[in-house]
Amino acid sequence: MANTTSKQWILSDRTTSLPTISGPKPTFTLSTAELPPLQEGQLLVQVRYFSNDAGIRTFISCTVDQERMYVPPVPIGAPMRAGLLGEVLESKSPDFKSGDFVFAGSGSWAEKIVVNAADVQLTPPLPSGLSMTHYLGAFGGTGLTAHVGLLHVAQAKPEHTIVVSAAAGATGSMVVQVAVKLLGAKRVVGIAGGPEKCAWVRDYLGAHACVDYKSPTFKEDLKAATPDEVDIFFDNVGGPVLDGVLARMKRYGVVAVCGSVATYSSDEPMALRNWFEIVSQRLTLKGFFIFDHMDKVPEAREALIKAAAEGRIKVDIEQVVPAKIEEVPNVWIDVLKGVNKGKSVTKLIA
């Protein structure tokens, strides 16, 4: 009965360091679960692709009080939560049929899942040449976060100098493209780790400049790359990168605070030397999530799909990694290590 069991990864430890699946205290443990019988309104879904988001790190351990988390942490002993794209194998919902592709934002690291139809969205076929995996990247959480965060939350304008951290990352690579190609911003500067990523941000994504935060001359390089200072900083990272950009913000500048990947696997507090710039330059910092701006999503997705179909933005920036269920956590852990460029997607193979 192939459809009655599924291997799945269980959260077994709330590490505050880099997660692992080996050693005396593995973060995740593989087990085989009996799938519950389908109820009315439910779907049995075969997972095809996992979305490897750095942000799900906060479901394991996080400095935020658990009771105050926007989404509660994953309980110890429960399957690890993850976004995924899957194919409907069986439907007890009138809204879906077998063979439909669906996005489950709160799926889990499993081969098959039983979900409520209300908790998934249909992902309709895309124009020719575009892959369904873009629903996890350019047309999914990262692309929408980039578009809505930059244009609506940060209110970026064509006359602005825009800086983007983790510019080679899943969200950052879309922010750079939205800023350069859809907004037409005067100057777009990426920040990324290492010369190879920086070259990609410049040459492939189209940033006017990209600064290597690992360079000993980061501070000077950032200053040279932002001669007119910085109107908008789209920050995915926090930490020393944020600290460096604070010292380059223009008066009345805006920091869109999207994430702080520098803190996710660290017990150290974030150390900021340049906090006083917030007062001195009268900056506004805005934490945001795409969930609060769902009214902007249809328009943003349409704009992104249209731009991609016309070749104005590059959406082949997903790194699709084929992996058996046994390797699923490790592909995601690579994202935390900063191994990838662009969006990381796991293609689940047998």
Place this chain on the structure above:
Amino acid sequence: MANTTSKQWILSDRTTSLPTISGPKPTFTLSTAELPPLQEGQLLVQVRYFSNDAGIRTFISCTVDQERMYVPPVPIGAPMRAGLLGEVLESKSPDFKSGDFVFAGSGSWAEKIVVNAADVQLTPPLPSGLSMTHYLGAFGGTGLTAHVGLLHVAQAKPEHTIVVSAAAGATGSMVVQVAVKLLGAKRVVGIAGGPEKCAWVRDYLGAHACVDYKSPTFKEDLKAATPDEVDIFFDNVGGPVLDGVLARMKRYGVVAVCGSVATYSSDEPMALRNWFEIVSQRLTLKGFFIFDHMDKVPEAREALIKAAAEGRIKVDIEQVVPAKIEEVPNVWIDVLKGVNKGKSVTKLIA
């Protein structure tokens, strides 16, 4: 010729620690200057009161690039800049006459100063029972910053829980009173150092609660004092106090960032464990200065003077310290040490 010379304090070292007037590297050095002859449009002013503002610490040394400072730093060898209230001794301006009281925001630590009439404001007589020194406190920079910052920048509403750091300080003591007595906020919680200051914030200023940040149970005490979390945080301090309040902010809460006195005399970076709350709770942080909101000042000052004249707010929260010119820096240094409650004013005596 008593009116041709003046003792004045010269900035002699950019210390990043607590300033001092003794030891091998004094921050300030007393000297006697020849006063220049009065030009057309200038005034000779006898200083009566100095405003002891923590913020002028940033004119000595500051993490912000000097070229990016909102007001440039004081040059080494120049008189230390300070706000003051003085009496016109001689006027070559049609707008002022001998005997007028004026406020000079960019005065200096001297007995007498020669200023351009355009750089000072007349401080008209106040209703009976109110002291001219209030032009340096409740009706001056600190009171106006409190009123405009809380009601206009942070957009505080009566239904809000409002937390104020340095609540026994010059600005904080006015924020507490504006929140409780003018706005009528649901819950106003001060944060101050030590049980005596906390008792004063509660019993004299009228806060619903005050939490001692020096207590080992600060975190738990703050949680207990904010059962409905925090809508608005008016922060004068930064550092561990800010870090603690970030973990109590309500979703979509606002932090009005007025200052960061915790960093002014420290070489250490600000260490924040709870930065991710900005994303998790979708907070907005707004750095601000009263200078950007001068259009709100006349209305704010009128409201404060009216409330004080009617006895609705307490303005006798100035600590007026009589001091000879030789002691002027030390009275100000006490503010940095957190010795005072309310606004510190130096009354210059012969």
